[in-house]
Structure formats: C-alpha cells, structure tokens
Amino acid sequence: MTSPTVDLCIVGAGAAGLAAAIFSAEHGRNLTIQLLDGAKTIGAKILVSGGGRCNVTHDVVTPEDFLGTRHLVRNVLAAFPVQETVQWFASLGVELKREETGKLFPVTGKARTVLDALIARCRALGVILRPGHRVSEIAYRDRSVESTQNHPAHFLIRHQQGEISARRVILATGGRSLPRTGSDGSGYELARRLGHRVTPTVPALVALMLEDSCFHHGLSGLSHEVEVQTVIQGRSVDRRTGSLLWTHVGISGPVVMDASRWWCLARERGEAAEVYGNFLPGRTLEHAREWLLAQSAQHPRRSLLKLLATLIPERLAEALCRQAGGDLQQASAQVPRTIRDRLLASLTRFRFPVLRDRGWNFAEVTAGGIPLEEINYRTMESKLVPGLYLVGEVLDCDGRIGGFNFQWAWATGRVAGRAVAVSLRATGDEVGPNGEHGEQAVLRQKRR
Numbered sequence: 001m002t003s004p005t006v007d008l009c010i011v012g013a014g015a016a017g018l019a020a021a022i023f024s025a026e027h028g029r030n031l032t033i034q035l036l037d038g039a040k041t042i043g044a045k046i047l048v049s050g051g052g053r054c055n056v057t058h059d060v061v062t063p064e065d066f067l068g069t070r071h072l073v074r075n076v077l078a079a080f081p082v083q084e085t086v087q088w089f090a091s092l093g094v095e096l097k098r099e100e101t102g103k104l105f106p107v108t109g110k111a112r113t114v115l116d117a118l119i120a121r122c123r124a125l126g127v128i129l130r131p132g133h134r135v136s137e138i139a140y141r142d143r144s145v146e147s148t149q150n151h152p153a154h155f156l157i158r159h160q161q162g163e164i165s166a167r168r169v170i171l172a173t174g175g176r177s178l179p180r181t182g183s184d185g186s187g188y189e190l191a192r193r194l195g196h197r198v199t200p201t202v203p204a205l206v207a208l209m210l211e212d213s214c215f216h217h218g219l220s221g222l223s224h225e226v227e228v229q230t231v232i233q234g235r236s237v238d239r240r241t242g243s244l245l246w247t248h249v250g251i252s253g254p255v256v257m258d259a260s261r262w263w264c265l266a267r268e269r270g271e272a273a274e275v276y277g278n279f280l281p282g283r284t285l286e287h288a289r290e291w292l293l294a295q296s297a298q299h300p301r302r303s304l305l306k307l308l309a310t311l312i313p314e315r316l317a318e319a320l321c322r323q324a325g326g327d328l329q330q331a332s333a334q335v336p337r338t339i340r341d342r343l344l345a346s347l348t349r350f351r352f353p354v355l356r357d358r359g360w361n362f363a364e365v366t367a368g369g370i371p372l373e374e375i376n377y378r379t380m381e382s383k384l385v386p387g388l389y390l391v392g393e394v395l396d397c398d399g400r401i402g403g404f405n406f407q408w409a410w411a412t413g414r415v416a417g418r419a420v421a422v423s424l425r426a427t428g429d430e431v432g433p434n435g436e437h438g439e440q441a442v443l444r445q446k447r448r
C-alpha cells in the first residue's frame, strides 16, 4: 500500500511547529501540509507557559539574551523582529500588552487565547492537525539514487497510526522540558538518525535544590534581590542580578533559573561547579565591612540582627547570623571579629550548597541540541539533509526568562515556513489536494 503524500510534514505542533505551519501555508497557498504531534491534545506547553498567561515575547530581544552561536542567532532573530511578531499576533486576533519588566502577554491574560488563535489560523489555511501521531522514524530518500528518482517525496515518516510521505519535513519536536506535554526528547534521535549531531542536553531555566543541611526550609517563600555568580573549574562564567526565591527544596526565581544552565552543563561534563550569592548586590566585602563598622560605631547597642535587617530581609539576616555562630540579640559593637568576618563573607559571597537541579519536570527549557552550524540560518534547512528543516527548541539555542524562548520558536518557524514555500514553488513540486504532484499540480494551479 502506498502512503499518502503531502508537500510538507511538520513533526511537532508546539509553538515553533504551529508558526511554521502558518507561515508555510500563507506563503504557499496550495500546499498540502500536515502537522503531526505525539500528544493527544495540542499545545499543552503553551497553555502552562508564563504561569498560564503565556509570555509571548519581550519588547527588546537581542542575541545576548540567548546562548547559542551568536552570529547565527542574530541572523535568525533579525528575520522576525519583535515589532513584526506583535503585528503578526494582532493579525491572528491576539493583542499583546507590555508589562513593566518588558515582557509581553496577551491582553486577555490567558495562554488559551494564544493557542486558540494559532490553531484557528492553521485550520483556516487548510493545515491538517493530527494529534496522537507520535513519529518514530523519518527516512530520507536520496533522489539522486535512480530507483527513487520518480518518487514524488523525499521523506517517509513513520508514526503511531501508519506512515506518510512528504516532500519537505520540518522537525519541531522541542526539547526535553516538561515531558508530559509530549516534548520527551525523541526528536533528537530522529535528527541523529538523519546524520545530525546533538550536543549534550541539560535542563535550563530550572530551580536548584540545596543540601538538606542548608537553612532554605525556613526561608521558603521569601524573595529578594541577589547577585548570583557561577564558577566552573575555578573560572567565573556567569554573573547576574535579579530576584531569588527561596523554596522548601532550595532556590528558584528568575536569577537562579537564568543561571541554572551553567551549573547543569558543568555537572553534565563532570566539571566542578559552584554557585555564589551576594546578598548585597553591587557591594564588595570591603564595602560591607566599612558599613557594618560604621553602623556599629554609630549604634553600638543596636543588635546585630536589627542592623542587618536594614539591608536584607530579617529572616535571611537571622539565618546568616545563626550560620555564622552569632548571637542575634548581641549588641553590634560587641560581636567578636571572627563571627563578624564569617558573616560578612556569607553576606557577599555565600556558597549555595547545590545538590542537583529539579529535573526535566520542572525545567522550562533545554540547553544543548542540534548545533546551529548544521543549519542554514537563512532558511533553517539542514546542511546535511536537503528538504529537512529544523526549528525551535530542538536546536542548540536557549534564551533567558522573559519571552525569549517563544520568540526563538516564532522566528525559526517563520524562517523555515517561508523557505519551504519558496523552495516548493521553485521546483514546481507541490502535491495537490488529491495527491497529484509535479506537472499535474502545476496544471491544476494553471486551470484555477
């Protein structure tokens, strides 16, 4: 039995796959497009994103907001600037509003608005959505081989319900984060079997768990500004300031989530990794010492705790004092020097005793994946397999918190979608709705 043939098969109907479907359908009006997804319902990750509100993008997006080969990231982002993304969403009926942080959300405050609009546009364009179609293999037919020259399609895609042939394939299978949504990392294996490399994949934008002996349990729910520094093999690789949230198992919040990829990657490579916190961002140990001495001289009877609580949250001050062996109520001028030094060191360079990351069920993104160098950034086409395109999180590029990862998904989806339409137009290769192809399809179009 021959398998049905389509112009384009998109594997994975997440943010990148849906965007790719819309752009390819808009630019190649008569294309037959199928969007296969392994999950029973489409878009689960979009629905949980941004706390159920979907942080669609950010008002300023730069290559520096991403980790991935910079110049390639820059070129892809330039192909779909934020302003165009905002207009595109407006054209789908989704108005976005900017929050103080620069993050853009739908005005409805509901991720459902974004998902429904993407799906509605796909349907209106005639894209066929097929949930419950997990793909297990993508076979490439080399058309330079004589026996396959007359076959209309480059690819044979095997899925849960059977198989399908396609002239072009867009791989949009995402990474490994939140596997219950369907993004279980199986796309990496599909790409590997087609000849692509996959760099080690680790959780990114993930909370970190601390050793049980640390005082985090008592601070659970507390959030404040911290400068976080990650040191790998003795070398500082990342330093950033932002909000840290103490949890019952460790530390989270934007600054920790953004820093986590460094720690996770180092651990994966078996390198020594340490995370330090400066609870007085912008101040050095010496500044802090001067401040404490001056305050003690000015208010000699004020307790150490009271003094510290003018700078950092009282619960944290208590925890740090206790850890340094200090007496919380002791008059600041009488605190022994050893205790004071210990306290100052923890205030400005606290070593978080990180045990592990919280794992894929809690990670928002994947660091690592298919190297961008193996892709033509102008089209997102594979440099190894003609007709195969790769988009979204399956690629080795991860953004920081704030809507950047979705922007990557929309941008790569658009570049690939348009490029597929252009390439099929150039070869006159479209498959008609009745399965005819090549000259037949061209004749059909001429008859219109």
Ligand SMILES: Cc1cc2nc3c(=O)[nH]c(=O)nc-3n(C[C@H](O)[C@H](O)[C@H](O)COP(=O)(O)OP(=O)(O)OC[C@H]3O[C@@H](n4cnc5c(N)ncnc54)[C@H](O)[C@@H]3O)c2cc1C
Residues within 6 Å of the ligand: 011, 012, 013, 014, 015, 016, 017, 036, 037, 038, 039, 043, 045, 046, 048, 049, 050, 051, 054, 055, 056, 057, 133, 134, 135, 136, 172, 173, 174, 175, 177, 178, 181, 182, 183, 184, 185, 186, 187, 363, 364, 365, 391, 392, 393, 394, 402, 403, 404, 405, 406, 407, 409
């Ligand atoms: C909790 C959470 C909150 C987030 N919030 C935000 C946010 O607010 N803003 C932001 O920018 N980013 C956010 N992200 C990150 C963002 O969701 C992802 O970067 C983005 O969804 C990646 O899009 P994608 O299409 O590449 O992959 P995915 O969205 O992961 O989609 C991949 C799709 O491929 C399917 N699939 C996988 N393997 C197969 C297979 N073998 N066969 C068929 N189908 C397959 C999956 O079922 C899935 O539907 C969040 C992530 C999480 C987990």
